[in-house]
Amino acid sequence: MLEKRYETADIRKACVRDSFWDRYTGQVPERIIPYQWDMMNDRISAEEKSGCIHNFKAAAGEEEGGFTGMVFQDSDLAKWLEAAACSLATRPDPDLEKTIDEAVDLLERVQDESGYFDTRFILQEKDKRWTNLLEAHELYVAGHFIEAGVAYYQVTGKDKLLNIVRKNADLICDTFGPEEGKRAGVPGHEEIELALVRLYQVTGEERYLDEAYHFINERGKDPSLLLRLHEEYGSNIFPGLICDPPYNQTHAPVREQDTAEGHAVRAVYMLSAMADLAWYKQDEGLLDACERLYDNITKKRMYITGGIGSAGVGERFTTDYDLPNHSAYAESCASIGLAMFCRRMFQITGDAKYADTMETALYNTVAAGISLSGDRFFYVNPLEVWPDACRKNPDIAHVKEERQGWFACACCPPNIARTLASIHQYAWYADEGSLAIALYTGGRWETTLAGERAVLEIATEYPFDGEVRIKIDQLERETPAKILLRRPGWTQEMQIWVNGESISVQASGVCMIGIERTWKQGDEIRIQMEMKPRFMQARPDVRADCGRTALMKGPLVYCLEEADNGDDLQALRVDPAQGITEHMRDDILGGVMTLECAGYRLDREDWGDELYRPLAGAAREEKPVKLTAVPYCFWNNRGCGEMLVWMRY
């Protein structure tokens, strides 16, 4: 039923370079990787301590002291290893490679004969391995190490880490399964499933694929299973956390789930594996569920920024259209997971809508997750921030008014790092006869065009400008092939030229536009996407946004910041009828297109000290003002202050 699957760009042969992503990807080797390594080694004294590397040294018997941090603290190292591996792909660095190898050696010394290496259960509760699937995250940690092992092998060809994680994966396959003598159960936090698929992809070993399929198939068949296992375990790793079946997506078999429920990161990690397995197992039920849950997320449960999971308690989905702005959770990791899921859906369907969603998540929430300095992070990504309330109203204690250096639960920083280090794998795709460009990142992509080696050089100022030039280089002979270009859903018009000659495009809405011809060395595709800034609205069902509008330009959501508009942003009202003007500003945020529009500010001058008073007639007590908006992803790079996406109009 599924006919083909795009491969992502080869991690070793692609490199994103453009003025937007350079702000972030340029930081990966320079700042992000070293900073996070120092943090995991507890070398940065002023921040929340990690203890991550300590745990490995202690588990190897090389350092005193017990386990410290979250039960899944090991996964920080795993995600960092994956990020570091990806970074090496585009920028070789012998020192970094040596550091990675030493970390791999340490992991090897921790791993026992059975293949087990989770430091939490080596240092504590040795006899309780694999028992508390609800909370213990052992399969989650294992999954992230598999992803690291696969990436490091793909980039360097070194198989030591791959062999370590294979041994661990074999242990998992021997431990969990439907066969007599194996344990029942599914992971409380999905991740192992998509990781086992990746392990299958590089090893060709079917048992990994089958184990992933087993976990997905069993999920939700017995909704109380994880709770029973937890009861047998006998204590709480996370006291007070409500792990009801929907929290872990175990409330119903995955093929019968109609709405995205529970912990948002878990949900999209699960969906990522389901999309992979829909392909490899040609499983229509899984594909249907993926499409249904994608629709539920993107049509009812997603912020305009691509953030998902609106509740702080449980970091979870709530109900359709419940998207409060100032108390949003919208975890950085959840938007990364959404992009991972959409990438896989795009790979197997080629449907451009998934690329649109991926783009929304990456250019807004994921990018917002990290400072332009590369060493501060948002875990939570609200659409409205009033610092005073963040500090003093414990109901929104999860919303931080500024990016943090590290977290007690530090899942996001290394997750952002590995995502930034592999942006090209979200952008560019190939199958036997065609190439597909899903995201208009600039850069260099060495690939195979219908069997022929080719290098695509992509130059653009996207997303500040809608022009993209794609030059086909190093193509040794003329090659008939199809190149597919995404027509984003947000554009009104998209024009394409090949070697200056206009291509007739009969398309509207989001779709892939295929150009089929015989390509030759030096061919140039030029794309021009209409990218006027626009006022957006949410459907009236979204309570928080009624009577409000948000500014967008291309895929970028904009926001008002106190730095440009003064404080009390809630007192501002925009007048959409007066239009929007664009200003390229080189003096702020490393160069950015700002949007300006006319509006009004509620006047406080004629108020005494009263809190409430009668409305004075029908006239609004307002003063005209100019509003200046900057891209949401860049907010909070100019000190602490208020921020607002949805403005009253």
Add this chain to the structure above:
Amino acid sequence: MLEKRYETADIRKACVRDSFWDRYTGQVPERIIPYQWDMMNDRISAEEKSGCIHNFKAAAGEEEGGFTGMVFQDSDLAKWLEAAACSLATRPDPDLEKTIDEAVDLLERVQDESGYFDTRFILQEKDKRWTNLLEAHELYVAGHFIEAGVAYYQVTGKDKLLNIVRKNADLICDTFGPEEGKRAGVPGHEEIELALVRLYQVTGEERYLDEAYHFINERGKDPSLLLRLHEEYGSNIFPGLICDPPYNQTHAPVREQDTAEGHAVRAVYMLSAMADLAWYKQDEGLLDACERLYDNITKKRMYITGGIGSAGVGERFTTDYDLPNHSAYAESCASIGLAMFCRRMFQITGDAKYADTMETALYNTVAAGISLSGDRFFYVNPLEVWPDACRKNPDIAHVKEERQGWFACACCPPNIARTLASIHQYAWYADEGSLAIALYTGGRWETTLAGERAVLEIATEYPFDGEVRIKIDQLERETPAKILLRRPGWTQEMQIWVNGESISVQASGVCMIGIERTWKQGDEIRIQMEMKPRFMQARPDVRADCGRTALMKGPLVYCLEEADNGDDLQALRVDPAQGITEHMRDDILGGVMTLECAGYRLDREDWGDELYRPLAGAAREEKPVKLTAVPYCFWNNRGCGEMLVWMRY
């Protein structure tokens, strides 16, 4: 410096009767008192179990089983006893009196020789009495029993309960104090202070007043004291609860506190005692602090409904102007406490503004706390409710979409009961030479007018109508005296006639208008307050209310309900320019004045299934509709549905 103090109406000689309060006070003996007694005796099977009476029986050795419920579960009985006592004052009921006496006998059997009777620490941790002042609530429970003992003595003259609580109060005085050998410490939850003042008022025993003064004076001098005592105690009664010093108002000495902080109920109970002590100790520093904190609450931290405490986590104050509507806490008990505080401030200052605030709290939030059926209660009083989110977004799990039959923490139901049973004590006041009418409740008030017995008969349809008739009856001889009438802050005009003759009133804003003359039997005061419905606004600092308006008529805040306006209330916008019409509706809510105004509803018809889309020009996609509002206090008496106070305009 404080020259006089009004006494509240004698509990035995006053009775509120009007069409507003009859809905509630009429229920007190008929429904509320018996229902709550059955609940505390665990005779109502379908609801949250109380275990309250069981705890007393177990502590008396008359029933098997240990302590159950909250550490302060005993206080439910205490508040119920006070409510029942007040109820007897206006409606004798031998069966109820017998029940009370049996409960008093039970308490007597629980009390040990030292005077101690807290069942939690009799049944558990006998050796830890009076140690964990941060969490254990022993002084809070003791205070509520003192209030019950005082009320029952005042109403019936029976002193058995009074003697029991005196013995307990003596134990407290012997245990805590500045003297050598006594314990240091202040209560984690204030209540004992105001109760000891009440005990002093009926007994004349100075040590009770001094003990209250001691607790107030010590409070906050040593901010970490309660935390240190808790550490010595060694475990957590409320795991996870953050009891930082501001939570308990121990962050600074009370005279140095500038903002209302922490748990809202505690703050206003503390302030109530401070107001009392400002009078009895002629303590200017306390009076200043009371005025300052009153200003902070009413000018920066109070909902338009008189609700206070905007955070669910910690049931607490947050920061100035942080008044979110859908996640409001605004506990019923906190508004009761605000009324208690304002009553005391009115008693010692005679300033009408305190009566205005008291009225706002009582007619809106306190009344909203109980159903018209008398047996369902709101603990939390939000100003916007979307039932689906209340059920599915754990961030607002504290907000219940419907009143509940009982609560695990059942502080509010009996607190509402005792307040309803003593409304006249908030309304009517007397001192040597004058009477003061602070609230325009109807009813009968037997009092002393400058030394002469008189009965005031007050007839009104207030708050649905602004006319009040006060007839002076049973006045045996002509008496020169002053009668003070509150001019509410919300009225534009107030006219007064005595025996049909207009009295010249030169006043604006909130104030007391004094009529000094020689009164005689049969004199009639007629008051006419302009009470046009009005659109209100919050100052622009209140983020949640910017661009919104609320409807009020007199002291009543109105709201939209789904029952009258359909669902998706957020899609509605009101047009204030088109005015408000009033409709007396006898068919709903036991007879109620509804307010109607013109508005618009955001149209969903031209939407597909997309979540976001560009704004279509500047034109709003709206349809005209009629909006119908009902008094906020009566909401949720017609089934589960949405509710909204602050409407977009």
